Amino acid sequence: MSASHILEFMLKRRSVMARNMVAPGPDAVALEQILTIAARVPDHGKLTPWRFVVVQGDDRATLGAVAETAFLAENGEAEPGLQQAAAQQFLRAPCVIAVIARPVEHPKIPRSEQILSVGAVCMNLLTAAQAMGFAAQWLTGAAAYAPEVLARLGGQPGDEIAGFMYLGTAAEAPSERPRPALSEIFQFGLPEAADG
Numbered sequence: 001m002s003a004s005h006i007l008e009f010m011l012k013r014r015s016v017m018a019r020n021m022v023a024p025g026p027d028a029v030a031l032e033q034i035l036t037i038a039a040r041v042p043d044h045g046k047l048t049p050w051r052f053v054v055v056q057g058d059d060r061a062t063l064g065a066v067a068e069t070a071f072l073a074e075n076g077e078a079e080p081g082l083q084q085a086a087a088q089q090f091l092r093a094p095c096v097i098a099v100i101a102r103p104v105e106h107p108k109i110p111r112s113e114q115i116l117s118v119g120a121v122c123m124n125l126l127t128a129a130q131a132m133g134f135a136a137q138w139l140t141g142a143a144a145y146a147p148e149v150l151a152r153l154g155g156q157p158g159d160e161i162a163g164f165m166y167l168g169t170a171a172e173a174p175s176e177r178p179r180p181a182l183s184e185i186f187q188f189g190l191p192e193a194a195d196g
């Protein structure tokens with residue numbers, strides 16, 4: 001792929017909503033490539049503060065049942081629709097990759113830098129999957145903050161779920177969404193110094 005093709009892809013890249021995904025997801029060979037690219041990110045101190053759990057097949061319902069239990073513990077039975085959505089959330093795509101942040105204690109490299117590196121992992125994963133033609137979306141939701149779900153994924157104390165990366169095939173092509181105007185998010189040169 002030429003540089004111009006890469007830039008063209010990056011300029012037009014879009015996520016596909018998980019509810020618009022159908023099978024197939026990536027096979028084992030594609031998954032290995034996606035995860036290899038995901039792990040190829042800047043990582044201060046080479047601490048590797050991330051882990052992946054690939055959730056496919058029946059594991060999606062198993063993890064959904066844990067998310068449902070967490071939902072009930074938090075909200076009770078008053079919202080059956082939301083309870084069902086919690087249970088079925090991982091069934092929306094054929095493949096869900098849980099990206100777990102596992103920051104370590106380090107004398108010089110703060111936790112915040114390690115979490116940023118995990119964000120880069122998520123973005124690389126998304127980009128790799130989309131470049132291979134898969135539909136992909138980075139989601140969190142309440143399940144990402146439920147200790148029960150983290151534990152079922154093998155999480156350890158101090159770990160966080162950085163995202164559930166949904167992968168599949170687009171049932172329909174996504175339309176463009178509004179992007180921030182560049183003029184609102186950057187400037188050339190330093191702003192005026194506060195003290196005049």
Ligand SMILES: Cc1cc2nc3c(=O)[nH]c(=O)nc-3n(C[C@H](O)[C@H](O)[C@H](O)COP(=O)(O)O)c2cc1C
Nearest residue numbers: 013014015016017137138139140141142162163177
């Ligand atoms: C950390 C993180 C968590 C997100 N969680 C959700 C979510 O729970 N629900 C949702 O609708 N979108 C969520 N999003 C946004 C989706 O990924 C959305 O599809 C994305 O903004 C579209 O981006 P794109 O088309 O530029 O790739 C999240 C995004 C990030 C970065």
